[in-house]
Amino acid sequence: xxxxxxxxxxxxxxxxxxxxxxxxxxxxxxxxxxxxxxxxxxxxxxxxxxxxxxxxxxxxxxxxxxxxxxxxxxxxxxxxxxxxxxxxxxxxxxxxxxxxxxxxxxxxxxxxxxxxxxxxxxxxxxxxxxxxxx
Numbered sequence: 001x002x003x004x005x006x007x008x009x010x011x012x013x014x015x016x017x018x019x020x021x022x023x024x025x026x027x028x029x030x031x032x033x034x035x036x037x038x039x040x041x042x043x044x045x046x047x048x049x050x051x052x053x054x055x056x057x058x059x060x061x062x063x064x065x066x067x068x069x070x071x072x073x074x075x076x077x078x079x080x081x082x083x084x085x086x087x088x089x090x091x092x093x094x095x096x097x098x099x100x101x102x103x104x105x106x107x108x109x110x111x112x113x114x115x116x117x118x119x120x121x122x123x124x125x126x127x128x129x130x131x132x133x134x
Contacts, residue, residue: 076120083112 035041043050069077087109 076116079119080116083116087112 039050087105
């Protein structure tokens with residue numbers, strides 16, 4: 001019978017009180033959530049762990065980013081492969097006895113290495129008169 005004697009005014013006050021308590025609880029949960037998600041708290045509490053995590057993330061990011069080599073470097077790599085393959089063919093031919101083949105292989109190897117060395121020099125150094133006339 002006590003419930004029936006409550007007035008609508010009492011019920012409205014109870015609802016307002018419950019609403020205020022729910023609002024306060026939601027604010028407290030929001031504050032705690034902000035604290036838990038704030039990275040500065042973790043850095044302040046565990047600086048070495050934070051430094052390790054930052055270094056690991058930096059390493060992973062660096063692995064994901066692929067640097068593209070300049071065209072000159074790619075060209076020189078392919079040229080070096082071609083010369084290497086050609087010299088391997090000469091090596092196979094020079095494996096047979098013959099002074100002429102061995103001498104020819106030595107001359108070609110020297111010329112190829114000098115040409116590659118000269119081609120890879122920077123423009124300033126290449127024009128400084130090192131005596132390379134190829």
